[in-house]
């Protein structure tokens with residue numbers, strides 16, 4: 075048996091949801107550049123779930139379904155109030171809360187196609203409410219109920235701050251959601267598929283995926299990028315800081331990718347948004363620092379930025395707490411996870427690879443008193 079470390083290059087599933095071919099990302103055959111420029115997040119969610127773009131009435135129906143299902147059970151909100159708040163990362167709170175949601179869904183164990191589609195809607199609708207409610211509860215504030223007349227992106231920003239967001243904020247956040255929605259067989263999506271391939275339920279698949287997304291080598295990198303920018307503090311400090319890290323073989327968060335070689339096509343959209351929003355907020359220093367970091371890392375290591383690099387300064391400019399960046403990634407990616415879970419159920423086979431055993435050879439059991 076030969077081992078492929080990290081399953082690099084291994085093709086482990088067939089999918090009709092998204093593809094990365096020659097550094098081009100498509101959702102159901104639509105180029106990400108086209109979608110980022112033209113599509114709303116709700117359209118993308120419909121596309122991933124139904125493998126086609128919605129007609130106007132279908133989009134209106136989905137928007138209504140999402141708005142109607144955003145409220146979460148009071149028991150789940152009350153549970154947040156019992157957490158040792160200073161020690162709880164919002165990704166851990168979200169992971170726990172999604173697991174708890176299953177307890178209040180009468181159809182959680184119903185494996186029919188109809189019930190599974192409704193679960194996807196429930197999850198997509200409720201994640202923004204969970205993330206924003208947790209953020210408020212830990213600040214001693216009451217959660218804000220969603221407004222059914224707001225779109226998905228606007229509702230998130232509204233529930234977070236209590237203020238109605240302006241058009242620029244809504245457009246930027248919506249685009250960020252579009253860009254993060256799906257990405258072929260990334261680690262969290264693979265995790266979700268492995269979980270539900272045992273014919274476990276959709277909530278379990280999403281809880282597993284949240285655990286995988288949380289790590290700094292995957293979705294957790296966006297929070298780490300902001301931590302790095304904060305530590306660096308000024309444009310003058312960038313060269314010394316980054317060069318020292320590279321010399322010591324410390325990874326620069328937000329750079330590199332397992333699949334892309336020339337570059338992540340999503341990064342340029344986020345770079346553009348970062349420039350616009352940081353300038354608007356009078357914090358263009360963050361953008362300038364990011365550009366200089368990119369010059370050094372790309373120049374020295376030939377590692378282009380990934381989706382997590384410029385999203386950090388974008389979310390910061392939207393006044394979002396830094397440890398909510400990864401939960402926001404989940405709010406978008408749950409669309410991809412649920413699409414992949416539905417695809418896995420539709421043509422399921424248990425995912426069970428082999429391991430190359432490298433431990434000791436056959437040993438004779440020694441009774442405990444003789445060891």
Ligand SMILES: CC(=O)SCCNC(=O)CCNC(=O)[C@H](O)C(C)(C)COP(=O)(O)OP(=O)(O)OC[C@H]1O[C@@H](n2cnc3c(N)ncnc32)[C@H](O)[C@@H]1OP(=O)(O)O
Pocket residue numbers: 080290291292293295323324325326327328329330331332333375377380381382
């Ligand atoms: C949404 C997402 O998940 S996008 C990815 C988000 N993650 C990050 O931004 C974390 C930083 N990046 C990384 O850790 C990696 O580039 C990964 C995990 C994304 C992909 O990496 P892999 O394909 O596993 O490559 P691997 O980690 O083996 O690195 C290969 C070489 O490139 C180097 N390298 C890779 N990424 C980086 C980086 N960000 N900074 C510096 N060096 C890096 C490694 O040190 C290694 O060097 P070596 O061969 O001299 O030991």
Ligand SMILES: O=C([O-])CC(=O)C(=O)O
Pocket residue numbers: 254256257259260261292332333380381
């Ligand atoms: O595909 C990957 O390995 C990671 C990634 O960029 C994503 O999940 O968006």
